[in-house]
Amino acid sequence: MTAADLIDAVRDDQQTELSRLGSSKTLYADTRGEMAPEVVLSAAATREQAAHDTFDAWSDDSHDDAAALFADAAAETAERRDSLDAEPGDETPAMHGVLDDLNGTVERLGGFVGWTLVDKKVKEQYTGFFTGQADPQTASTFRSAGSDVETLREKAAELLDAVCESDDDWDAAEAAAIEVIATAYDEYFETLEDLGVNPKPVC
Template sequence: MTADDLLASVRDDKQTELSRLGSSKTLYADTRGEMEEAAVRAAAATREQAAVDTFSAWADDADGDAADLFARAADDAAERLDDLAAHAEDRELGMHAKLDGYDATVERLGGLVGWTLVDGKVKEQLTGFFTGQADPGTASTFRSARDGVEALREDAADLLDAACESDGDWETAENAAADVIAAAYDHYFETLEELGVNPKPVC
């Protein structure tokens, strides 16, 4: 297996989940139905703060190229948090609860890949929201942020190609990525159900 194979497999296996996480219902769930600019900024800040916490802890616990990559992921999230000028809410995010349980480097690299697949979808929705708010500056910030998240995914994939020495390593990384997406989706699904919203698209 290669990192390209892993990405293709995870995207195929989690196609439905990623598609739904890429809908406007994600922001609705994040804000618990309060789709005002301040609420959206706070929800985005909550995601960025969780990323700072997770990836900075990983960086402190790693070495070499993996430590550098995790530190960059944390620094990028911290910069986005500063740009938002909003306070993060004190609440748990399903996928970060999953990520925080990963210990091995291969598992964490796979988890980072899964996180980027989810976070890229969220950044697309944030870009669209602020475009609709006639705030092109903030929309551009999130568009650039999405590009940065995609760059992290590419670099994580490169490190996986170097770090995975067996089929078992690849299976560990793939399962980690898929489980992060599943955790994000479960949180999304459960939140929408609590709000009385059908999480599934209506055809």
């Protein structure tokens, strides 16, 4: 297996979940139905804060290149959080509970890939929201952030190719990525149900 194979396999396994996480209902869940720009920005800051905390804790990873990647991710998420000029909320996205429990470089890199797949989808929705609000500057900020997340995924993929030495390693990385996405989706699903919204698309 290669990292490209792993990412394809994760996308295939979690196709429905990622598709729904990439819908406008994600913002509705993030804001608990309060779709005002300031609430959306606070929700975005909450995601960036949680990501910063996770990746900052990983920046002492035993693999030097992975530690550097996680440190870069921590710095980028902190910079994005600060640029939003919004206070993060108190709740931490559930997928970070999974990420925080991952052990070892292989699992962390797999989980990191899962986070990037979710985060890119979410940032596309933030971009669309602020485009609809006739706020092109903020929309551009989220569009650029999505590109940054893709770059982080590419770096993680390179490291996975370097550190995975066996089928067991690849299986562990893939399982971590899938668990992160599945947990994010479960939270999305349950939040929408609590709000009285059908999480499934209406055909």
